[in-house]
Amino acid sequence: MPVAVYPGSFDPTTYGHLDIIERASSLFERLIVAVGGNPAKEYLFDMADRVEMAEQACRRFPNVEVDSFTGLLVNFLAHCGANVVVRGLRAVSDFESELQMALTNRILRPGVETVFLMTSPEFLYLSSSTVREIALLGGPVHTFVPPHVEARLKARFPSLD
Numbered sequence: 001m002p003v004a005v006y007p008g009s010f011d012p013t014t015y016g017h018l019d020i021i022e023r024a025s026s027l028f029e030r031l032i033v034a035v036g037g038n039p040a041k042e043y044l045f046d047m048a049d050r051v052e053m054a055e056q057a058c059r060r061f062p063n064v065e066v067d068s069f070t071g072l073l074v075n076f077l078a079h080c081g082a083n084v085v086v087r088g089l090r091a092v093s094d095f096e097s098e099l100q101m102a103l104t105n106r107i108l109r110p111g112v113e114t115v116f117l118m119t120s121p122e123f124l125y126l127s128s129s130t131v132r133e134i135a136l137l138g139g140p141v142h143t144f145v146p147p148h149v150e151a152r153l154k155a156r157f158p159s160l161d
């Protein structure tokens, strides 16, 4: 069974991510959650915080580990000896950029396959950016993120509900 890598920003980890992680962890022998650092992107949480939050959330899955990477995903895949990328798909709006990324990664590293897991309906509208926006505006986030992530958001935004 191949090793799979689930890359993303995880800024922060949400229940939508965890749903994908739980389902992917039952499909692959080993799943590496890869927290990405892109110099062109601005993050709410720095890399160390994003990794810690993901690690804490993934502790209950024995075959899931969390790592971080900067630079090209295909180089990280080579480093891990992995040829499978896992991504989540929500609405059609995710599709275009995901297709582009999957095809590009296959050109950069032939043999790489991207496996898409459809979101569970309850997480269809959930994204890290929505969570960040709600937190910034002082709204409740406990239905979207695990308690340890909520605590980090509360520390960052003291006016949070």
Ligand code: ADP
Pocket (backbone or CB within 6 Å): 007, 008, 009, 010, 011, 014, 015, 016, 017, 020, 086, 087, 088, 089, 090, 094, 118, 119, 120, 123, 124, 125, 126, 127, 128
């Ligand atoms: P990126 O910046 O790479 O999109 P994210 O952390 O936003 O990083 O997302 C990582 C992956 O998780 C993506 O494949 C995204 O589609 C998926 N994902 C995020 N939220 C959900 C959700 N609610 N349901 C299903 N997949 C999701």
